[in-house]
Amino acid sequence: MSLDLVDVTVRPGAAPPLFPPLCLRIGRGEVTTVMGPSGIGKSTLLDAVAGHLAPPFRLDGTLTLNGTDLRRLKPEARRIGLMFQDAVLFPHLSVGDNLAFGLARSVRGRGARRDAVEAVLEQAGLAGFRDRDPASLSGGQRSRAALMRTLLADPAALLLDEPFSGLDAGRRDDIRRFTFDHIRRRNIPALLVTHDPQDAEAAGGAVIALGGAGRTGVGGAA
Numbered sequence: 591m592s593l594d595l596v597d598v599t600v601r602p603g604a605a606p607p608l609f610p611p612l613c614l615r616i617g618r619g620e621v622t623t624v625m626g627p628s629g630i631g632k633s634t635l636l637d638a639v640a641g642h643l644a645p646p647f648r649l650d651g652t653l654t655l656n657g658t659d660l661r662r663l664k665p666e667a668r669r670i671g672l673m674f675q676d677a678v679l680f681p682h683l684s685v686g687d688n689l690a691f692g693l694a695r696s697v698r699g700r701g702a703r704r705d706a707v708e709a710v711l712e713q714a715g716l717a718g719f720r721d722r723d724p725a726s727l728s729g730g731q732r733s734r735a736a737l738m739r740t741l742l743a744d745p746a747a748l749l750l751d752e753p754f755s756g757l758d759a760g761r762r763d764d765i766r767r768f769t770f771d772h773i774r775r776r777n778i779p780a781l782l783v784t785h786d787p788q789d790a791e792a793a794g795g796a797v798i799a800l801g802g803a804g805r806t807g808v809g810g811a812a
């Protein structure tokens with residue numbers, strides 16, 4: 591059970607690929623970090639995995655999640671959670687309704703949905719915040735709520751694009767630990783894009799430098 595990339599790269603139309611073919615195997619509960627210079631295509635790689643690649647970009651290579659060919663699936667069928675910098679909560683919904691918005695459709699019934707939201711609020715240290723306006727939360731509280739909203743959708747893998755860079759230094763350590771603990775607890779593979787070596791270190795998994803010469807890769811698929 592893993593997220594596997596075999597000889598994956600992205601081409602803008604007929605132009606050369608943005609980066610040399612990448613091979614990665616990310617096991618359950620593991621976080622692999624992708625680093626590299628600005629413009630090399632890190633965010634575009636995440637778009638490709640999530641299924642949001644827009645023209646003129648084209649994907650080359652093989653992408654599988656737990657053995658399923660992701661390229662055959664529409665984005666919404668891939669069960670991939672996304673977490674970005676400056677996570678945004680819907681301003682017109684309460685914190686609890688924001689989280690319920692992410693809740694997997696498999697959780698049915700008002701009581702069950704409310705219980706699921708209460709449980710993650712508690713895990714996120716946000717017990718009692720259900721009816722609060724998102725604008726009344728600190729940056730760190732908002733980040734935790736946004737991560738929980740993503741996890742409530744019960745993703746089979748998680749993609750993180752500079753998720754901690756909008757946070758002040760004091761908060762960053764807490765949110766990092768919280769995020770990586772949750773990925774391990776959920777036992778899902780995660781792919782992290784960052785410029786911050788401390789993120790890579792805290793992630794604790796393989797670190798890939800995108801944009802070096804030749805084929806790039808780690809893990810069983812390399």
Ligand SMILES: Nc1ncnc2c1ncn2[C@@H]1O[C@H](COP(=O)(O)OP(=O)(O)OP(=O)(O)O)[C@@H](O)[C@H]1O
Pocket residue numbers: 602605608626627628629630631632633634635645646
């Ligand atoms: N229409 C296009 N045709 C050709 N190249 C394009 C087109 N649109 C974007 N690009 C290039 O594709 C690359 C996409 O970069 P991307 O945002 O994925 O990089 P990144 O590594 O995430 O950068 P950063 O670290 O700055 O966020 C850039 O080099 C950009 O110039």
